[in-house]
Amino acid sequence: MxxxxxxxxxxxxxxxxxxxxxxxxxxxxxxxxxxxxxxxxxxxxxxxxxxxxxHISICVNEILDFFDIQPGQQGLDATLGYGGHTSKMLEKLQGEGHIYGLDVDPIESAKTKKRLEEKGFGPDILTVKLENFANIDKVAEEAGKFDFVLADLGVSSMQIDNPDRGFTFKAEGPLDLRMNPEKGISAAERLRDISKEELTGMLIENSDEPYAEEIAEAITEKIRKGGKIETTTGLHQVIEETLAFIPEKERKEAVRKSSQRVFQALRIDVNNEFEVLYDFLDKLPGVLKPGGKVAILTFHSGEDRLVKKSFKQWKKEGLYSEIAKDVIRPSKEECFRNSRAKCTKMRWAIRAEE
Structure with a gap:
């Protein structure tokens, strides 16, 4: 025994x-x-x-400098992720005030909540909600308005790196790409019934893909003939075969960039990212206190255009007193330390006094 x-x-x-x-x-x-x-x-x-x-948080110092967080304030991290930004903002509160953290990923948000609790940030100062940031108005109804709001629109590194989530073509995994794998349909399911015209439009609108028509035709033709594209590497292979006409010297880099753009376009589509961002930007002024501040990190031109347009419109209508004239970018030192910071753009706005 x-x-x-x-x-x-x-x-x-x-x-x-x-x-x-x-x-x-x-x-x-x-x-x-x-x-x-x-x-x-x-x-x-x-x-x-x-x-x-x-996940290594980006533009932390720039965000903290802009927010100038004071003890007793109330803030919102609309995209909690790994919790790096939230952790630094919580430190600035010095035990007084509260931060709400939102995320749609049930897998990572639970890990982040536990990680922050182990750092001493419990429910007295931090509330984590499994909620889409399009619903910030509902959160504000419960919590009250905010002194500062942060939204980091990038995909967290822990999602990209884990092949089981299907966010990267660099490793074999299911072609999923959903932030919340328990809701909606996967990218593989989306491709099964999509037309060439719709897919072409998606690739152009969501990622400015220069070979959108060729790639869309190859994908839809393969599926029409009974083929399947169920994995990340399977989709990457179709892209690679489609771009075989590119001179060999340039082909590898072209395939890599097109693969990144195609995966980005599909991710935006299956998660309704632009629609969610529209809602978020539309509701933002209503959840900020007078003088409240918002900072948004974007990672591709489509997102940045929406943020820039919204900020300008709300300033014109008098809801924002001030907006960033130019984008703020990470320092060269930060980009060296974290290569994923290179394409980051930060914009900010300040709610007008009532």
């Missing part, structure tokens, strides 16, 4: 990987346990990388 118990308690060794360095997401066990392997995390970040399962 005792031997049996000892066998049950026997330590189970982790699965070994070939070579000297882990290659895929699940093999990076040290990066996936940052609390235990802090040295490994530090080394990855110093080299300009993002540890697997983590």
């Amino acid at each position: 005792e031997n049996q118990e000892n066998q049950e308690k026997k330590h189970k060794r982790r699965v070994r990987y070939s070579g000297t360095h882990p290659r895929n997401y699940k093999e990076k066990y040290k990066e996936l346990n940052p609390e235990k392997y802090a040295d490994t995390i530090s080394k990855v970040i110093k080299k300009g990388g993002t540890p697997a399962g983590m």
Whole structure:
């Protein structure tokens, strides 16, 4: 009996990987346990990388400088993600005030809530809600208006890096791309019934894809003939085959960029990102206190155009007293430390006094 118990308690060794360095997401066990392997995390970040399962927040100093958060204020992080921005904003409150954090991802928001609680940010100062930021008006009805609101419109690195979520073509995984995998339809399902014309329009509108027509034709023709595009690598392969006409010297980079744009366009579509952003921008002035501030980080031209247009319109109508004249970009040093910061644009606005 005792031997049996000892066998049950026997330590189970982790699965070994070939070579000297882990290659895929699940093999990076040290990066996936940052609390235990802090040295490994530090080394990855110093080299300009993002540890697997983590997300390095962008423009933190610029956001904090603009908000000038004071103890006792109430804020909203409309896109909680890994919680990096929220954590820094909570520190500025010095134990007085409250921040609401919203996210549609049930998997990551639960992890972030636990992570922030372990840092000492409990329900007395932080409320995490599984809620789309299009519904900020409902949140404000419950919480009251906000002194500051942040929205980081980028996809979190832990979503991109995990092949099971289907956000990247660099690893085999289901072609999903949903922020909340429990709602809506996956990208694979979306492609099954889409027409060439609709897909072409989607690729142009959502990502300015220069080879939209060629790629849309290849995808829809493959499916029409009974083929399936169910995985991330499967879609990448179709794009690669479609762009075979590009000179070999330029082809690899062209395929990489087109793959990024196609995945972006599909992600925007299956998550209704533009529609959600429209609603968010439309409701923003109504949830800010007089003099309240909003900062938004965008990562592609379509998002930035919507934010810029909305801010200008609300300023014209007198709801914003001041808006950013130019975009704020991460410093060269930050872009070196975090390559995913390079395409970031930050815009801000201040609610007019009533």
